[in-house]
Every structure is written in C-alpha cells, then in structure tokens.
Amino acid sequence: MNGAQLALQAAVDAGVDVCFANPGTTEMELVAAVDHVPGMRAVLGLFEGVVTGAADGYGRVTGGPALTLLHLGPGFANGIANLHNARRAHTPIVNLIGDHASWHVDADAPLTSDIESLARPVSRHLATVSSAARAGTTVRDAIAAASGPPSGVSTVIVPQDSAWGSAGVHDASASVAEGFDIDEDAVEQTARQLRGGGRVVLLLGGVVRRAELDAAAAIQAATGCGVWIDTFPAVLEQGAGIPRFDSLPYFPEQAIDALADVDALVAVGTSAPVAFFGYRHLGVSSLLPAGAASSVLVPGGVRAHRGLDALASALDVSAARSPAATDPAEIPGGDLDVMSMGATIAALQPEGAIVVNEAATSGLGWAIASTGAPPHETLALTGGAIGMGLPVAVGAAVAAPDRQVIALQADGSGMYTLQSLWTMARESLDVTVVICANRAYRILQMELHRTGHDDAGPQARSLTDLTSPTPDWVALAKGFGVDGMQATTIAELRAGLEQGLATEGPFLVEVLL
C-alpha cells in the first residue's frame, strides 16, 4: 500500500466515499489509487470550480464530507470561489491537493506556488502529508475537522513523494470528530431574554431543516418572539405543512426596517446579521438598531436545533402544532415573467425536490410561490461568489440520486461554471436546469442605480449587459451533451419542466425573461 492508497482507504473507512476530481500529473498516484480502494467513487469535473461546488452541494445534502482532488496551487485556485461559498455555508469538505514531490519544491518549477497562502482563506483546517506513513492519519484528522461540529472546509496538501511512498499496513483506528457542547449560559441568558418584556428575535442560519423550524415554531408560540431565517442559508426545508419564517431581506435598507424594533437578536447556527455590502448612503455594517443586544446561541457550523432544543427545554416549551398547509401553487396564466416562472416551477416541483437557487434577481417569484409547494429543500448562495448553482446541483444529485434536483440559475452567474453540464450528462444526474435568461447582470444594473450612477455611460452599461452576442444556452447544453429547449411562454416552460422532471439525467430549459 502506498500513501495515496492509504489516504483514500482512510477516507472510505471514515464513510467518505465520493471524490470530485480534476487531477493533473501530481495526482497520478491518487488517481491510480481510486481503483485500488474498494468503495471510492470518482466524479470528474472539467473545471475545478465544478469540483469544489459539487463537494459543497454534496456536503450540504448529506451532512458529511466528500473529497475533492485538485492540482497544485493553480488548480486549487480555480476552486477557491466555490470553497468560499462552502466556508460560509460551513459545509464539510476535504480537499486533497497534489503537490510536487517535497524535494522538488525548492526548484521553483513552473507550477510551484505558495499553496498554503492560497488555501488558508477558505480552510479552517490545513495540513500537509509529511510522509506516506502519515497519509491515513492526516486524512482522518482532516475529515474529523471537516465534520465537526462545527463543520467546515479542510485542506490537505499531498506531496507526490508522500503519495508514491510505501505506507506499510493501514492503521484503522477511528477518527475523532471535534466536539461541541451547548453553551448552557447562553441558553439561560436567551431564556431570560425571552421571558422578559423586550422584543427578542431568533435568527436561524446554516442548515435549517424541520428540526430547527419545529423548535423555533414552538418557542415562538410560547414566547411570541420573532424568528428570521438568514438571507442565504446553506439548506432551508420548506413547503406545505412546514413551519415557515421570513428570510431577512438582501438589501440593507429593507433588513434594517425589518429589524427596527428589535431589542435583542439571538443568532442560532449563524452570526449577527450584517449588510452584504457597505453603502455610502448608509454608512453602517450592522443591520440591528443602535443599542440592540446581539448574542450567539450556537455558532455557524453547528446545527441550530441543538441550541433551540436546549432552549425549548429551558423554557419548558412543548412542541407546536404543524401549520396548516398553504394552498399549493397553481400554474398561472398570462405572460412568462419572473413571477409566473416561479409559480410554474413551484406548481410542478415534486415532494422532496432539492432546489439549488442561484437565480438572483429572477428568484423572487419562486421564493413567494414555493411556500405552498410540497415539502422540499432549497440551497442558497451563501458566500456571494457567483457560479455555485450548477456545481452545487451536481453534488446534490450525486448525494441524493432518488430525489429531483432543480437548478434555478441566473444566466450571468451560470456562465462561471457552465462546464457542470458535462458532469451532469456523464453521471446521468437527475437535474432539471432552469436558466433565467434576462441577458444582463441585472443586480449590477440595480447597484449602479443604488450607488447614484443613473448617468452611467455606454461602457458602464455594456459591462452589465450580456447581449451582443446573446448566449444560447440550449446550444451550450448541447455542446456538453445535455438536451434542452427555450421557453418563451408559460406553456413552453411547463412542457420543458415536465420533460426535465420525467427525464432520466439532466435537461435544460432556458427561460427568456
């Protein structure tokens, strides 16, 4: 057994058995090892941003890490943007970066660079395999650090001589995950706040599933507190019969309004809310009113229900009844626009669907209509690094082959990692891709206005415009082996969605907005 085989065997032994990969020469031992370690599945991406985004989607859906396999500093760098999103989602991921043989690094060969400097900003755990014999231990430690709680991104640099070196017998000792203990003082303090007379708000973030929502609903029913969901949660379960709370608005003016009467905010599975960007006309980062208290019951990377359950116990709160199902969405009449597109998708999406939402400005209609859809989960753009939607859909579909994945995808951000379509085709992933084609960086057009540049000139306008030429997403999909169609009417969108949902494997609908 060599170091590469030992590394993969340690992963499989820890239950980590999917590796999203875009390898190069320094990963040849790891590539060869995939077939020598029973139970490891390798999934190829044509670009590293696909690989890391897929690992993010996989980790959000399963709660456990996938491996990525990346090529030196530049290959890793191509995956940083989606690792940034994963970091903000606290998604468990273990990156394996093949590096030059240790004795070759000082030669400063063409592909040499400072990998640690590149990796540190997105990695909560960073290690180098110091010898083949240490490959198992190093990978196990990385998996433990990624799994947490708190969970997050681990990065392991594998020098090629550590991969090809003889590793002797596999050390099968179990990995030790990090522990997390509920902060009883924080529970007690929050309980006191909720029993007091002030306006207390719970802000839920990270992975927000039924366990979190039920607990929050029970606490709200008993105490009258406010409950908000982070603007961009890693996972949000929602739909008919599931307790529902509003998401904090994206634009800071609206968020500040929403929180204007808050005396105390308690972050659960997240941190106190701040503006996505700092605006000159606002001049503040915090979205809370001056003087409001802010505390963290459970930090990011730990499931919020652990704090909420403890809080419910401290308050002696019993479970709330599930809400009545709201009316299911119906396929609307009229023209095809952002609102009717969202309603049509919501009306057709099946129970258990995973909706990866990188629709940006085109997502409003679906956000409203989906509350009445059958129970499902939605995955948001947690870190603002665009290009997550299609890769995360790849990973979600690998993680949950029995569920329908719908990628609700803005056209501008979809361009960053469109190579994802190829992996969808290769792996026959059941993804229905809905491209929201407004042919613009619409959010930037809004931001030009918001920042006082209504007088923007022709070059500035051109930098936010995606016409001349207009991309043809159906042709692009065909180029990657994915069938698709354009939709200009609600009837066409309906036909496309029905075909996509019925198709084994991927299908793309480009909605002209």
Next chain:
Amino acid sequence: MNGAQLALQAAVDAGVDVCFANPGTTEMELVAAVDHVPGMRAVLGLFEGVVTGAADGYGRVTGGPALTLLHLGPGFANGIANLHNARRAHTPIVNLIGDHASWHVDADAPLTSDIESLARPVSRHLATVSSAARAGTTVRDAIAAASGPPSGVSTVIVPQDSAWGSAGVHDASASVAEGFDIDEDAVEQTARQLRGGGRVVLLLGGVVRRAELDAAAAIQAATGCGVWIDTFPAVLEQGAGIPRFDSLPYFPEQAIDALADVDALVAVGTSAPVAFFGYRHLGVSSLLPAGAASSVLVPGGVRAHRGLDALASALDVSAARSPAATDPAEIPGGDLDVMSMGATIAALQPEGAIVVNEAATSGLGWAIASTGAPPHETLALTGGAIGMGLPVAVGAAVAAPDRQVIALQADGSGMYTLQSLWTMARESLDVTVVICANRAYRILQMELHRTGHDDAGPQARSLTDLTSPTPDWVALAKGFGVDGMQATTIAELRAGLEQGLATEGPFLVEVLL
C-alpha cells in the same frame, strides 16, 4: 473627481488604456468611471479567468500592462490560475480588485476574505488604496512596478470608500519605472566562459524576439556556444529567415540528454532549467549534469537582448547573417492527424500571425512545421496552469487588431475558460480557434504510463477521458455567438482555416484527432 476616476486617469496618463473586466457591486464606482475618463477601453469577460488571461496576452504582445477589474477575493481567485501563468511569463499586468468599504471589512460580510493572502502568491507588487486622494499615486506605483524591468504582476486593492471618496485635483506627476542595470561582472564572466574551452550554453527565455535571436546567433557564430530556448517562452518570434534554436524538451529525460555535455549554462531572461515535475525514477530537479556551472546573465522579466547585446560587445562579435529561409510548409496529403494538422496550419498562417499555443500533446506537428512559416510569434503556456490559450488569444487580438491570431488549443484545457469565445464575438476579435479534439487528457494518460500505472483501472482511465459525452465544440461556439465547423479531413481543415482567416471576427475549427 472621485478616487475611481483618479485611478483610471492615472492609468491613461501612463499609457495604460485597456481594462479587462468582470466587475461586481464593489466595483460600481470604477465601472461608472470608465466613461468619465477619456481613452479608457473596457472589455468584459464572462469569467475572471478570461479577464486575467486576456491581460496576460495583451501584455506579452505590447510589452506594457493592461488593467484588470475584479470583484473581491472570490472574483480575484477565479483569475489566479492565469495570473500564475502571467507571473511565470513576467507579463506586466495591473489588477484592480474592488473591496468592501474599509469600515465594512471587520463586519465579515459574506464576500469578505483575506484578499492579500490570495493575491500574494501571484503578485510581485501588492498595495491597497488607502484613500481616494492616494488612488492616482497608488495606481502609478503599481504600473511602474508592473512595467519594470523586471516586469510582472501588480495588484491593487481598492476599498470602495477609496473609490467613491472625493479625490480633488488629479496629480499628474509622471510614474517612475523601476530600473535595471546590466550586471557587468556577469557579462565579463560569461565572456570568459565563452572564450574558454568548455561547452557553454545560453538559455533564452521570456520574450524572445528577433533582437534576442539575432544577438544569440551572432554570439554562437563567433564562439560555437550552444543556444536553447526555454520550453515555454512568453513570446517566441520564429519563421522563415529568423535565427532558430531548439526549445528545451518538456520531458526531463530528454532535456537531461540534451544538456548532458554542458559545462556551463547561462540563463538570459530566465533562470536555470528545472524539471516541470519531480519524478520518482529520476529523483532530481535540475536538468543540468552534476558539476555543471549555472549563472544568470539577465533575470526573468528583463528582455534577454539587453544582456546579449552587452555580451556581444564584450566579445567584439559582429552581427550574424540571417539564415536562409527554410522551405515553407506545404499542405500535406494523407489523413488528418497531429502532424498533418500542424503542417496545414503552418502552410496557411499569414506573416505576422500570433499563434497562441496551448495545444499540449497535439502541438508537435505545428512545432515542427512552423519553422518554415512566414515570420510570426508564438505564445506558450508559461506556468502550466491550463486554460490560458483562449483568454490569451483574446488579449493578443485586442493588442494587435491588425494581425491574425490563431489559438491552437487542446480540448481539455480549452474547457477551463471557454467563455473566452463570447468576448471574441462581442469585440469581433480576429481569432481563428483550432480545437485539437482528442477527447482526452492525453498528457495525463502519458503520465499514468510514465509513473508506472499501466495497470490503471476503469475509474482512473475515466478521469483522463473526455468522452461520455463527447463535447461538441461547434455547438459550444454557437452558444457564445461564434461560428465554427468540424474538420475530419485535411481538406476540411484547410477550408475551415481559410474561412477563419478571411472572417472578420472569430471562427472556430474543431479538428477531430
């Protein structure tokens, strides 16, 4: 005038008047400023790897920097791979990265990350605009550092409050480029070596144009020294009537053989040669025989002719006669393969063409046949970070609108930054794209063999295979607004090339190999 306008005005005043951009919200002031600063041209890329690769191509062709405009850490990260290549090419580039307003950084908003840690590995100069009033000076200093000599990549972080703040009057003082003095001791030592009896070899790298080649030819004629070109030079001028020297082979065994009799190697515009990767069966990094001397006459980032001219003077060498033109390539008969593809391109490429060569294993035929083609320049993959070819072709075409650009592009690496095709269409760039479609990471298949993995299993094979599905580059090009065709015969390739060279704007030929 605000800081953003001052920054762009300082660039235009220094002769830097092209900005390759993929902006976001934190760059809105810089976007708006483009139209307020006469003479600045903005070129949009759909992905940051296109933007930085285009700046690399532009800088290699013109010798001066373009700006890039990138969005925070994640946007910059998407451009790192091609900046890595630019760093290895010592290409002058000035990156402008919009960052949060300085007072918003501590809020750790979703898009916040450690930009400096990401930027340092690819930047020889790194600065932050500390106030609007300092925007001009900071950009000027960055341009000077990028221009050198030695030239290289500069990165400037522009906090949004430094962009929107009032900057007062534009300070029009001239920028001061770095100086470089020829090392007279190194010249004298090299002259002594060349006059001695040993086998001395000059290794030329970086931008290698006629000035370098003529000087090297003269020195060789007078002294009998060996002359090699770096395996992957930033620019190499070649063709009929131009002195020609072999490039150092890529595989280390061959390079070691080529240099086996060397007593002293003198690097000019580059550094001493090392293996691209460290191989277990070789166990060495250096390509020189044990005991051989190695020195640097002119470092990377400085044009080699400056050292060669001084050396020629010290040796009292007169100019060599230009070599007789070799026979021009002819369009071959037979089947379409790597060799006949290369010969056909070489036979049709016009004088002054810029051939961006990321053909990898498919480039052999062209490398051989192009020596007899009309004088032209070729740009290589300097840093091994694949995905440079199409972006560099974008930048080369923007830099030299009166010349034909041919992108000789492997299909695997082309996938990393295929969004470049859209910018070619939008800007109507005269690029003929030749996709060498072998539907494999062929170099990795070779490396599996070289590293002793001939027994690689099905998953390992699959990770180096680009079929299932087979990408359709003509469809992909159509999706980005670029016309194209497939070629399966020499006649079809010829027709495609002739159409591409005759077309105003881009054209793509997918050669099935």
